[in-house]
Amino acid sequence: MDTAVRGARPPVPDPVLQTRIEALLADYVHCIDDDRLEDWPAFFTAAGRYHVVTRENHERKLPVALIYCDGRGMLRDRISALRNANIFEPHVYCHTVSAVRVLAAGADGFRARSNFSVVRTMADGEIMPFANGRMFDHIVEEAGTLLFAERTVVLDSRRIDTLLVIPF
Amino acid sequence: MDDARTAPLPDLAWRPGDVSGVPYRVYTDPAIYAHEQARIFRGPTWxxxxxxxxxxxxxxxxxxxxxxxxxxxxxxxxxxxxxxxxxxxxxxxxxxxxxxxxxxxxxxxxxxxxxxxxxxxxxxxxxxxxxxxxxxxxxxxxxxxxxxxxxxxxYRGLVLATFDAGTPAFPDYIGAELLGSIDRVLIKPLKVLGYHSQILPNNWKLYVENNKDSYHASLLHVFHNTFGVVRPTMGGGIRISESGWHHLSYTERVPIADDEIGREKVRSLKDQYQLDDPSLMEHRLELGDTVTNSIQTVFPTLVVQQILNALAVRQLVPKGVDRSELIWTVLGFEDDDTAMLELRLKVNNLVGPAGFVSMEDGCVGGFIQETAKADGRARTVLPMGGSGIEPSQGSRVTEAAVRGFWKGWRDCMGL
Missing domain, CATH: 2.102.10.10 (Rieske [2Fe-2S] iron-sulphur domain)
Incomplete structure (x- = not known):
């Protein structure tokens, strides 16, 4: 996805739209942080794309992703593997989302970007800053609900501590 | 000549030539780590x-x-x-x-x-x-x-270096048979698709052993069995270089008749789960054979990987006695078309720090590191497939390649 809007002047803030988008982003991170991961795919359209990439690869236009989901099926598979197959020490995330900006609004939906950080807490109490970066979103409205048609998570660091299993 | 090279190693009470088990101290002792820098990384290795x-x-x-x-x-x-x-x-x-x-x-x-x-x-x-x-x-x-x-x-696009004037030329170092399996994977001009890295909370050798240990793959990486990627009853085997230092573990798309896995009630076998989107597992045969998985190690810390169409080199960098960085360079070929690239991006969900069949390798070494520091006199045992470093045709249920690693380690360390 084109994550930069070069030369385009961001639109004048629309307070209603801004509030709706911010609510979507908050609901999304609450779903993950509350461990309601089975609900996570429903934040996306049926063909929704979710890609976690590193800033290094993103800037050098290298296409590989840490997580590469095209469509709700692959999103659901991430969660069923997490629940039924993958082995990892129990841990939780706390997301912080900031600098939410609607970059464009048009017939094909909305483009937005935001910053995020995730603090990871392990079952034994160890706390660490686990990830931070930027989210670039293409959001559409279906039957009155805002959904992600595309969500690209660009991690500032190329390094993942130990493993990545819970989505951002 | 640096001090670590000439200073005596700590006494490990380890019988000469024994590779049937390992004192935990090798994973935790900073003096041993210093010796490894001199004798292995700045020693006769590529x-x-x-x-x-x-x-x-x-x-x-x-x-x-x-x-x-x-x-x-x-x-x-x-x-x-x-x-x-x-x-x-x-x-x-x-x-x-x-x-x-x-x-x-x-x-x-x-x-x-x-x-x-x-x-x-x-x-x-x-x-x-x-x-x-x-x-x-x-x-x-x-x-x-x-x-x-x-x-x-x-060699085949790889660039390697050695500090030691006496290290054999790379083809001789790895040996003819295993050289052929590098040729097999790095068959055409390569293209880098990207990088990521993973901080492993463990001594570097625990990750190297993990790569040499084909026994664990279907047991720890439950996804393999759950979603039918690799089962111990698929064809394949282990090859080990004459020196013991390097190995290849491979799987072929030829199921062999053995329901041992069912009899053993393997924890990971959960036939009821299926992928919602199996396109993740699509495999286009591109290397001239039916091998689906090929994990090849070059002593001490290089891995050349083929998992379906996910190609990569993994480079392990020690970061102190209880921490390492695993750097993944994800590969395709220069002549990949758009469909092939898409296939590679999807199948790469299997590997890397978030990989369905690799993420556990990030944590399991840490589970060992925790116990290793408690009692350095205790030892692991490596009994699967005997006590030698013979290759194994038709079975990956062996620790022969792990024992081969320890032979290489002992050769370099002068133990």
């Missing part, structure tokens, strides 16, 4: 630096590490790749502090000592002093103050 395609033009460089030692791989004006220790001959500052770049020469930022791309010292700032005072004396031998240069080998 270590991965980069791919030729990452530094295609004269002046292109990449910085990396061999063990703890920072190293620059740089292509000079003749197109030759040089490997230089990234340490200024003056005060030891890093000469290059960016991951990639292109330069005409190396300038140390600290005092502007200048080196050419072969590492020769070509300039020293204020060498004649100022106003006739200060500067270098006649006694200073400029030729003796270059960047330390390593021997370089290139």
């Amino acid at each position: 270590n991965f630096l980069c791919l030729e395609t990452e530094i295609p033009a004269p002046g292109d460089y990449k910085t990396t590490f061999i063990g703890d030692t920072p190293v620059i791989a740089v292509r000079d004006a003749n197109g030759t790749i040089n490997a230089l220790v990234n340490r200024c001959a003056h005060k030891g500052s890093l000469v290059c502090y960016k991951p990639f770049g292109n330069v005409a020469e190396f300038n140390c930022v600290y005092h502007n000592w200048v080196y050419d791309l072969r590492g020769r010292l070509t300039g020293v700032a204020f060498r004649r002093g100022v106003g006739g005072k200060g500067g270098l004396t006649e006694a200073f031998d400029q030729d003796a103050h270059g960047l330390e240069a390593l021997r370089v080998a290139t």
Whole structure:
């Protein structure tokens, strides 16, 4: 996805739209942080794309992703593997989302970007800053609900501590 | 000759030649780690630096590490790749502090000592002093103050280096049979699809053993069995170099009749789960055979990986006695079409720090590191498939390649 809007002047803030988008982003991170991961795919359209990439690869236009989901099926598979197959020490995330900006609004939906950080807490109490970066979103409205048609998570660091299993 | 090379190793009470088990102390003792730097990483081993395609033009460089030692791989004006220790001959500052770049020469930022791309010292700032005072004396031998240069080998696009003049040429180091399996995977000109890395909370050797340990794959990586990627009852085997140091574990798309896995009630076998989107597992045969998985290790810390169409080299960098960084360079081929690229991006969900069949390797070493530090006199046991380092045809339920690693380790360490 084109994550930069070069030369385009961001639109004048629309307070209603801004509030709706911010609510979507908050609901999304609450779903993950509350461990309601089975609900996570429903934040996306049926063909929704979710890609976690590193800033290094993103800037050098290298296409590989840490997580590469095209469509709700692959999103659901991430969660069923997490629940039924993958082995990892129990841990939780706390997301912080900031600098939410609607970059464009048009017939094909909305483009937005935001910053995020995730603090990871392990079952034994160890706390660490686990990830931070930027989210670039293409959001559409279906039957009155805002959904992600595309969500690209660009991690500032190329390094993942130990493993990545819970989505951002 | 450095101290670690000549100082005696701590007494491990380890019978000579024994590779049937390992004292936990080897994972936790900083003195052993120091010896490994001298005897393994700066010893008679070939270590991965980069791919030729990452530094295609004269002046292109990449910085990396061999063990703890920072190293620059740089292509000079003749197109030759040089490997230089990234340490200024003056005060030891890093000469290059960016991951990639292109330069005409190396300038140390600290005092502007200048080196050419072969590492020769070509300039020293204020060498004649100022106003006739200060500067270098006649006694200073400029030729003796270059960047330390390593021997370089290139093979099928891989760039490797060794500190030791006595290391056999790379093809002899790895041996004819295993060389053929590098040829098999790195069959065409390569293209880098991206990088990521993973911090492993464990000693470097625990991850190397994990790669050599084909026994664990279907047991720890439950996804394999749950979603039918690799089962121990699929065809394949283990090959081990004559030296024992290097290995190949491979799986073929030829199921063999054995319901042992069912009888053993393997925890991971959960036939009721299916992928919602099996396109993740699509495999286009591209290497001229039916091998689906091929994990190849080059002693000490390189892995060449084929998992379906997910190709990568994994480079392990020790970061102290209880921490390592695993750097994944994800690969495709230059002639990949759009559909092939899409296939690779999808199948790469299986590997890497978030990989369905690899993420556990990030945590399991930490589980061992926790117990290893408790009692260094205790030992592991490595009994699967006997006590030797024989290859195994038709079964991956063996620890022979792990024992081969320990033979290599003991050979290098003089134990």
